[in-house]
Amino acid sequence: MQTESTKNNDWWVGASIYQIYPRSFQDSNGDGVGDLRGITMRLPYIAELGVDAIWISPFFKSPMHDFGYDISDYCDVDPRFGTLDDFDALVAEAHRLKLKVLIDLVLSHTASEHPWFVESRQDKTNPKADWYVWADAKKDGSPPNNWLSLFGGSAWQWDTRRGQYYLRNFLSSQPDLNYHCPQVQDAVLDVVRFWLDRGCDGFRFDVVNFYFHDKELRSNPPQPEGRFAAAVPRSNPYAFQRHLYDKTQPENLVFLQRLRALLDSRPGITSIGEIGDDEQYATLNHYTTDGRLHMAYTFNLMERDCSARFIHGVLEEFLREAGSAWVCWALNNHDVTRVVTRWQSLMGEGPRVAPLLLALLGSLRGSICLYQGEELGLTEAVVPYELLQDPYGKSMWPAFAGRDGCRTPMPWEAARSHGGFSEVQPWLPVPSEHLQSAVDIQLGMPDSVLRRYQSFLRWRNGIAALKSGSMTLLPAHEQVVAFERQLGDERVLCVFNLSNTEARYEAEFDVDVRPIDGHGFTGTWDQAEVVLQPHQAFFGRLVPLTLSKP
Template structure:
């Protein structure tokens, strides 16, 4: 099977919002099966399936109560097996979310652990005595607000929860917990899954001494953050050195299943790229990692270049998985709107950029349609983060609204019932049916550029070298054997001019680009892929 994942393109399916098959307003596995041909038409290599295991859905499935069964909301184990088989029949791999840094408080493990300090699962979660005044053992906050400690009167102790109080953290310092997690992964691998996306992979271990975190260095003119979590440097509550040894155990398990892969989610604002490199270096840890460096507001040549160079300097043999959107952040077409002349031009430029960086790529459902963030009312929200921090932080529901499939009125064929989140006019107008009929649509472009990319080994397994260009121009060379491409992006709605010495021919997938001899004119959000021979080409921006 080879290293299919290296430079591969993964398509994230958020099951709740992909396709509903039974009219309850929530997407499900049979619905995904019914839409597999759409995914196959894109030319992607793999599906990442967001959580489908049993859960009370306090955090939309990221609170697992049974790791070995499918939640009835989404279908059954039989549906899961069918999905994997039918994806494989179309040449598409399937990886699934594994949410193992924490469980639901309804999981049998926690239900036993909370009873007393002497039961068989007593040490499976992170328990701590109160300080003499009754307060929690340290200052760790929860991502979703408040303290990361919840009092349990039965044990007379606090338990750790990095997210909701109903999501207690597992104690990975306990070898029995590690083995239980590995056994769960084996269960799914034996059912035919092709690997895992590992949720919050740097949260597995905590500091054994439970030391308090130091304050975060921040702008003195910004005395507080919308979320107090961002006011700390999370030195002790996550990203601990013990994590690497456990990831080696995960890799050892995956190696028993040829072709199985892993992509870890690294959530750490201080050293995201460094952890991504550490967690994928050496060939005996994870295959890939992604962080949030390209999932924020930054859209500059310096930012993109610095993060990529930092990764490969820190871990030359590591491997990143880059993405611009996912289920946790506002869609990038909205985040970066001020940098685009028009939405369609920004859609195409963003796709061309992420698909030409060194690393693997993750596309989020609806990205191929150019969907913007959905503007929701407070009473329409379901996300606990958005409900808590509204309106400064509107949460994650805006990127999770259903896919509009058919022409006409909302919900555009997603469901025959009432969708769990609404389909608004801006999204409805970008439906799949209409774009299928338009050869100039965003959907048509994604299919074209993904097919084009497959013919250029330089783009999925080649070296990368950046040119010293001034903002807003980002330029780099990708090379693999005799395949060399110069990639130049004008990250701006204002035209730019660039000199490309050494000759070459402009690839047809370029946008708003004219190459006249050595002079490259890039219009608004213009970009150019230039096929060259050798490595003597230089790119310079005009003063």
């Protein structure tokens, strides 16, 4: 029997989590960059949205070569974002509003300015000489193997101080830590302990399957003909390799058990691992079982294909291969083109599509992440080359414009300068088209995207089967994705029309189907058929026939 204490500890099961990219959320001090006090100012808005928790992208001390994903001090706040006191105040206010706080820890690599790396690169005999991944050049001076950086070029960077290469899976200024070194494992666990002591309710662990590398430094083989690495643009050669040796090593599973033991020493703490891997579901299954992570973050709904057949296939593969793994689904984040733009060619304009996509996301088996601005139906911004900030976009231009288009500031008030985000020119421009979707405008419209998000999330919180039930996928359809969620005797039919035309979906059950009202969708049940207008959903309770009679 589940006690109240157990329920509180398992709050993350089926939770909705709101991702905040702090430099683009709210500027409180007029420097054009969002900050922790700005987040605290806007916490009532997030609480009113109806989510359970916030996830804050990195705010630690950093040279900002990769906007905070290159950390030079894990245990302090970058002055651009505020102070540790500001963080403590944020946590206190979030908890007052009954919001959990998750922070984004980047433990696979540091900034090259981190004191650990500064010491490590001095010579081959210093106390931290083995804290990073160092390797000698081949006899011809070339890198040790063929591993590639996700940001382009070799994953190996020559260092003249040590006369060796160091591994960097991302920017040259982001050297990878060597988790084969026990002292490194102890040091990063101390970082986790530091933030637990400051009141964090959990962590999103960035690129969690990158912690360990193959000790023999074997080269990766090519991808099979016609296949590419998941969640990587085809213009990036990283997509051409099977990443067998540069990440997702078996030693990582043992370390994650150490990490989980630390998290379990405190009540109600949770963890989400970001996993980018060729074998997505098999990997997330391994990473969330046997006392490892609580949840895994999946990229499989962040592709460009949005057809009903494709999404059905994603869910079919998930149910077949993920086992009992608990995932955290998302359609948007700070690294991918916003979904209403990404899927516009097949689905249509954002204001019509966004509420349907939330309904689909919020009905899947797992927890969900919403990215700031998603609840406004924001489109991907077009940032001209001369204003680009993202090093990834600059290196891949023009085939890939980088990630700035999904990172532009939140539009809070349409009539204020820069949408109410800042009184000065922000670090990225606020697109004029986003002002028409500003929070103040949408709060005044009863059927706006924002109002529909609020309505759906509150409704979802009252449907236990959608929060934690099992999931059974129904037959595929050209326009429709359909499945059943069940928890105990509660069975809920969920049907979604992902097309621009009316859809009819036949669904025969040996039970009665009772439409559920109050969620803002108008699909109808007609005997053994669901009738859906474009971009509509249907929810119905499946009730035994003997109970449905008067």
